[in-house]
Amino acid sequence: MMGRRKSEVIKTFTLTLAAILVMFVILFPVYYIFTVSISPQGSIATTQLNLIPKNVTLEPYREVLFGLAGERISENFTGTLEGNAVLENGRLYVKDGTLSGKVKYGPFTGIEFSVPVKDIQFTVPANQKTSGQLTAKVHGLFILTRIGKKNTIGFGIIRDVSMTSGKIDGTPVSGPMVKYVVIMNKGKVTLTTIGKFVNSVFFGYLKNSIILATLTVILSLIFVIPAAYAFSRMKFFGREHVLYFYLMFTQVAGGLGIAGLIALYGMLVKLGLYNKLPVLSFIYAAGSVPFNTWLLKGYVDSISPDFDEAALVDGAGYLQIIRYVLLPMALPGIATVAIFAFIGGWTEFILASLLLTQSNQPLSVWIYTLMGGIGRGIQWNYFGAAALLFALPVFVIFMLAQNYIRSGLTIGGLKE
């Protein structure tokens, strides 16, 4: 008895160790990408291989998750203007002062900024002549394209500003600002967590990816589950013909060269289906029907029809058989199809880049755009971080799906 236990423990230990070692060998390139993504340098090759990197920084991840990355922020703000001003001839000349403002998203403040300004003018319907200290409430459009070091505004424009209630030396003034203010490497801007989140390039695309992939999974299951049952269990005219037809097209994407792309593009534009995210999910789910049907059929085949017959005897209809008998036992297969559908929807970028405008595009397209600089100048640490973050949700989904693969069987699998 003890001997048995001991050999079990040794087997567990050695096999677990072997599993971990094999995993490290296989995943070495991924580990390498990880070390690149946390290094301060931006290069992917190195003359010295350091298994444990010396200089480590999380800056690339922060940049990916919260950086502006070439996008721009253009939001309405409300704020205040204070400074020295002169009022004459219907014009308010602000010699120098500070313009501060807040951008709100709903009830939350997202962005706060403050900028020194010089020589700006307002057109005011006031004929007095006076000078002195100005305090005013203003609102307008705040545009930001770059954040400099230490939260300075790298480049920004404040325009379409209106002064709503100002007082200079006791005299009330209000009116629109003449021209606009350009800010270069001046002033300060801070984004609150909400602000960062709303404006993050990454989270915007992430949302699109999640919608796209989830819809793809749902549609795929709807298309495939009934069909797989039919092909597996039923005999009907044309069954084999359709199966072989599907077989030829399990690799549809390979068959879509530039010609197919142009045809599909033209067709969608004519139907008015251009630039709609759900349409893309339909395309993915539809394109993978042959492959997924075959795959699921293979799994359903291995479930003995005796169960079907037992249920039939008990008086169940087809749909009920599918729902209560087959679905639970086919769960590993269904989970597998779901995984394939998810990965397909998550990583596809060719059709996504053609059929969507930039605001609708998923993460996969963004990653491929970044890779446009290959062989020239790519910031590899930034890109490595982006790629790993891109792969992360797949890892999470896979972990979740494994529960279904494991637990769906009344008879149980090979246990764990």
Next chain:
Amino acid sequence: MQPNELQVFQSIAEEYMAECPNVNIVFEQKPNLEDALKAAIPSGQGPDLFIWAHDWIGKFAEAGLLEPIDNYVTADIKNKFAPMAQEAMQYKGHYYAMPFAAETVAIIYNKKMIQNPPKTFAEMKAIMEKYNDPNNKKYGIAYPINSYFISAWAQAFGGYYFDDKTEQPGLDNPATIEGFEFFFKNIWPYMAPTADYNTQQSIFLEGKAPMMVNGPWSIASVKNANISFGVVPLPPITKDGKTYWPRPYGGVKLFYFAKGIKNKDAAWKFVKWFTTNPQVIKQLALQLGYIPVLPEVLNDPDVQKDPVIYGFGQAVQHAYLMPKSPKMGPVWGDVDGAINEILQNPSNADIPAILKKYQDKAIKDIQGG
């Protein structure tokens, strides 16, 4: 375009939009721009403008995907640009684009290792010899190898990959052969025996070589690696009393006008402002290292002070404009094939024979073989 480049373009566009409030400019990035344009333009969903190097102008014009702007480009607008750029923005007698930057490769050297940059090839060779120490993983120069990067030497003695006027490849031209042989005899022995761009770049970035041959796009990585650097053009070769300048291929970045453009006037106004406004071009130069094609910006003291722009600006003077003809397409691949074959045995390869073989192949490929 990398995010840092796009940011600068976006900022410039914002200023323009603030100045002209009824104009709205939207930038869209596409991973595979060529296919996206080929699908979108015929369906009427194409952009008004797109940005790329000039080497597409031939094939896109012939495909009917470009909108001519002949009426807008008057003589005095055209003459604002450097001759190389003037050549780049037209194809077969029509104008389709406006230029805003040039690029080519040059020598980027590490100031800590070299105080006096090489002015002649003999000096360059001496530096390479001094530093080359493969056993200690140190090399004389970091040089990515492909048809583009080697073009400088292949074309130094009068050789050429492709003649735009006759539309014929020149791989077995004796001068081209001489150029290839020169490279493999005089530079290859001093570099790490790998063609890979990333590996070669890292050799320089990690201080294992005093010089690297690369273009302005790599400067960001060089700065990131905290290397104090300078830029000089590839130095001339003196042979039999004559001076031969290496002639690398150079590209000119253009704003192309797409067929089916919906707002031609507004787009023209913007592009004209962008490409002829010295302030804008100066910003591109100082922030992104783009080499100006407006001579007045090149001569601006601020710009001249910048080692990157000055060095590459000099290098561009000797560059060969990349051919515009669509027939050049297969030639790049064939040159890469020849290089690949030479690399099977670099020290003993029969370069003339290999080049002849690929010249025949190129001719065949151009005819649709």
Next chain:
Amino acid sequence: MIALLLILPGMAAFLFFNLWPIIYSIYLAFTNAQLGNFPIYNAAQSTVSPMHFVGLDNFKWILGDDKFRSAFMWTWLFVFTSVTLKVLVGTALSLLYNSKYVKGKMIYRSLLVIPWALPLLFSVTVWKFMFDPVFGPINIILKSIGVSNLPNWTNNAFWGFIALNIIEVWLAYPFMMTVITSALQSVPDTLVEAAIIDGANYWQRIRHVVLPVVGKPIAFATILTSAASFQYFMVPYIYNAPLFEDKFLLLYGFRKAFGASPHYGRAAAVMVIATLVLAVYMYVNVKISKLQEGAKG
């Protein structure tokens, strides 16, 4: 009739989005579509005639090229080597990470899926560096264990071929593992236990209990993955296009077609040929493994 209803949603969706593009691509293969008359006919400047039907010209053109034929053979060689490796490695990994003696399986399996989600271009670039003859980790490790003649992975056809096989296994194993693992999970415990009671050892259990259940999905995955190997194009192109140009069918075909001015008709012809060959291959294999049959009682 009920069966038709069950199949209909999937079939309709597939046909709606894919029928027209596929038909159009096939149609193109019989035309002289190229730069200058496709997608727009540029009458003003084009040197080619408008797009018209040319019958089998494109097919004759590519099939008559003997480099194309040798690429065909080389591609099959690659299919043979890579698929064997993929199936062996995939099965071995699935068995290992399904064994009841390995703790923490779920995490390992999920981590091992990551290569599947990385962009292809990126993975191949990283692998290209791994195989770099001077500074790549693989040669560095080989050197440190004393190998004197380091293989030139990136420029030598033989070693490059091996490198491509390794890369393909790395790219494809998550797919194989997912399919096989799910299949392994469907093996009924009772049967396994019965076999143990009957005195069967591990390998006998695999052969008689596991394999019959798991056979079909594995066979299917094998057929599909050989199709992927057959259509190998992006990876050799990124890795070292000139080196492999005439060793891979699609790579060669497309390079020739897009040679001078992009000839879309010829490219479409290449694709049609490849698809037909694959279709025959898959048909034969499915018939052999009886995959088209339904469930058996």
